[in-house]
Amino acid sequence: MLKEVYRICPKCGMSNDMEANFCLKCGTKLTDADKKPLLKHSGRFIDVLAGLDISAEERAAAQQVEFLVGGLPADSIMNSPVYAEAVGNPGESIKSVTDQLVEKLYSTAVSLNLAGVANLKINTEVVPGVSERTVYMLAYGDGFIRAQE
Structure with a gap:
């Protein structure tokens, strides 16, 4: 099956069966609007953001x-080069480490009051271990603000 659809909790991001009326993790009421594809090995930055436990102001x-x-x-000014890193535990999936990296990118941008990061590059290194591999990821780019800020 190419597309797996679940009811994804809008509060905690837990994937629940299609028949679930409440999230099994946090108890939030689920509706048809919560039906979304579950991306086990891929995803979107905004989906990582949706799963974070942050204030409404930070979100x-x-x-x-x-x-x-x-x-x-065109309407922006370079502010400063920025970077974020994530190191997985031995055996942790690349998707999980990528999600950590995305969270750190959002944290960096919000903490520095940036409008965004341009020229974004992401380097990944997978280091084999005795029994399991470890994933190292580094993201870097040009932090920018809007010209009118």
């Missing part, structure tokens, strides 16, 4: 942040 600020592979937007 609103983070939702405005842009992450761009390309250059600075």
Whole structure:
């Protein structure tokens, strides 16, 4: 099956069966609007943000942040190079470490009052261990603010 659909809790991000009326993890009431695909080995930055336990003010600020592979937007000014890193535990999935990295990117951008990060690069190194491998990830780019800020 290419598309697995679950009821994803809007509060904690837990994937629940399609028939569930309440989240098994936090008890939040689920509706048809919570039906979403479960991406086990991939995802979107905004989905990581949705699963974070943060204040409404932090969430609103983070939702405005842009992450761009390309250059600075025309209405922006370079602020400072920024980076974030994530190191997985031995045997931890690359998706899990990527989610940690995305959380740290959002944290960095919001903490520094950035509008976003342009020229974003992500390096990944997988180091084999005695019994399991360890994933190291580094993201870096140009933090920017809007010209009118």
